[in-house]
Amino acid sequence: MPLIFSHAHISLIIAPDQKIYYKYSFTFKNVLCIMASYSAIITNASDYVKTGLIDHWKRWIVLVILSIIQIITINIVPLVSGYLVRVYANPDDIAPEIDEYGKLFIDGWKMNIVTILYLIPAFIVAIAFGAIGVISALAGLFSEGKITHLAGLMVGSIGILLAFLVFLLITLIMNMAYVHFSRSGRILDAFSIGAITRQISDGIGWGGYIIMWIIVWILMTVLFLIVSGLAMIPIIGWLALIVLTPLWSVFIAKINSNIYDNRP
Template sequence: MLSDALWFLKRSDDWVATTIIGGVLWLLSVLIFPGIILQGYFVRAMRAAANGEQAAPSFTDWGELFVDGLKLFVVTFVWALVAIVPAILLSVIIGIGTFTVSEAATGSAAASSAGGVGLGIASLVLGLLVFVLGLLAAYIGPAAGANFAIEGNLGAGFDVRTILSGAFTGEYAVAWLLALVVTVVLGFIGGLLSAIVVGFFVLFYVQVMTYYLWARGFADATGKGRQSTGW
């Protein structure tokens, strides 16, 4: 699977042009339109990976890429709310708690100290909860995106039963971990090279690998698409 991900883009007949376009879009992804087009390409790449295609797709039919990119953004954003909403609530609770403790400080020192300890414990527990939810969203979100890419309709990105049944499997877990390693190691190299522009093309290549692994792992886990032959 990892070898296929590494050569997925390179096997494309126009991989140089695709990499150049992808790198430029990555560079301009802070703007809305290029970022959405890039997301649309990743949808197409996931669909190809799930179907067992050996080569990455090209940048064609940009209107379709834009629509798919918007849909993937919606899927990703909604699943990210699993972590975003609790994080916002945690910030509010800490803010209110800090204000309350500071007000209590004008009274007895003992009450202020007890309030500070209580706030610290509550913040720690809630912080750990937010961390776990963030990790969960980072793990399940790609599975939701893969299911959307495979099925081709937005509703598939929120088919909780199918998504969870595919996400909590050995096949997907291995693929997700491989994608994490690829992102950390090669993404770090690409980040360093970004200072001389070349890194943006490396980062695009790395992201194609990452999306390939997510989709391939999810497809293997759910039996959708063509099964891979191994790592």
């Protein structure tokens, strides 16, 4: 009969063969602790934005101007992206200054290159699975037999689902790749997939990472609905979008940085 010593949500099991195993158990208290961790990550990122940009409103205004420049130039002058690299590179809770614009430009293009190289295979795989899914669904839709019809729809649905999951997985890795290469300054480190996935697994864990991003997507949806409502008012909606976008970008960057470091 194995001996079990429980503390918090981890149980240490000493089996008769003297081997030690760890068993994770989920209780209501543990769930509350986990939710508190997510809340701490979000609160820390919110405080970072408040103290770094809102309280330093001149820095915020400069970032808004840089955002407009990046939008107008269609990301050719990616100074805001360069600033986000600076946010990723500094794990402390003090927002970096906006200076050395030449370096911001170079770092911004590093981020552009990383994004492009990650999204190209993501789109290729997603389109391939998606195409298989759509073709199979259409074949099933126009087939005469019920079995063929259902099989086609099933294969189509699976193909579309796989396309979404592959795109989601690559996007999740890409978010951590931004932090990984920003810390070293070497763009090739963005493609050290093994090191990046280990950082996730050994830190917050894949389950925690996905849940964290579900929470972020919910927040993003709420913000989108608010901005969409404001967009019904002439000019105000666009102004709100321009003014809030830098805050949101830095907020997400800080969340990614906290997830990478597994700290609130």
